[in-house]
Amino acid sequence: xxxxxxxxxxxxxxxxxxxxxxxxxxxxxxxxxxxxxxxxxxxxxxxxxxxxxxxxxxxxxxxxxxxxxxxxxxxxxxxxxxxxxxxxxxxxxxxxxxxxxxxxxxxxxxxxxxxxxxxxxxxxxxxxxxxxxxxxxxxxxxxxxxxxxxxxxxxxxxxxxxxxxxxxxxxxxxxxxxxxxxxxxxxxxxxxxxxxxxxxxxxxxxxxxxxxxxx
Numbered sequence: 370x371x372x373x374x375x376x377x378x379x380x381x382x383x384x385x386x387x388x389x390x391x392x393x394x395x396x397x398x399x400x401x402x403x404x405x406x407x408x409x410x411x412x413x414x415x416x417x418x419x420x421x422x423x424x425x426x427x428x429x430x431x432x433x434x435x436x437x438x439x440x441x442x443x444x445x446x447x448x449x450x451x452x453x454x455x456x457x458x459x460x461x462x463x464x465x466x467x468x469x470x471x472x473x474x475x476x477x478x479x480x481x482x483x484x485x486x487x488x489x490x491x492x493x494x495x496x497x498x499x500x501x502x503x504x505x506x507x508x509x510x511x512x513x514x515x516x517x518x519x520x521x522x523x524x525x526x527x528x529x530x531x532x533x534x535x536x537x538x539x540x541x542x543x544x545x546x547x548x549x550x551x552x553x554x555x556x557x558x559x560x561x562x563x564x565x566x567x568x569x570x571x572x573x574x575x576x577x578x579x580x581x582x583x584x
Contacts, residue, residue, distance in 0.1 A: 417444055424450075428451055433496050435499070458480045460481070495527060498528075502577075520562050530581055569581075
């Protein structure tokens with residue numbers, strides 16, 4: 370029996386990591402997708418279901434929100450429609466350009482930025498920080514720096530949402546990466562630099578962590 374070839378995201382991720390670059394493959398994948406040569410597996414043309422429910426109960430009232438790995442803009446637009454002043458960033462310029470093209474009248478500020486080397490003026494600058502299934506695309510060696518950046522974005526009194534695939538629900542020995550699942554302890558490690566854990570639960574039948582933090 371002929372085995373199926375690995376999807377483009379895994380092939381590109383392995384090549385990028387072999388070069389010591391944990392994020393370069395995102396732009397390569399979006400560029401290939403724009404040419405019709407690959408699919409971006411996390412773009413579904415609608416906001417994250419769990420964030421839809423959260424946003425319905427938490428209007429923004431013009432407070433500042435930051436969406437990590439904003440991709441094609443669905444989660445950013447959801448939060449903007451709920452009254453948040455949203456900045457959506459992605460390391461892939463092609464993704465940022467595509468989001469701007471999809472939503473030409475948007476109030477969202479879509480920018481190119483790297484979570485591993487973020488703008489200094491984002492430190493303690495956002496009342497809401499949303500990280501949903503982005504850092505899990507990085508191997509564990511790169512996660513501590515990414516999570517430190519994430520914690521650093523949160524303003525006093527703000528809320529951070531972190532949701533990743535739960536390692537506890539997977540067979541790690543046979544798991545095909547990326548993404549690399551998150552342990553509970555890794556999610557909890559966002560509680561640093563004055564940030565504290567508010568709640569942590571397993572959602573979607575235990576398949577994902579959903580955590581909230583505050584400063």
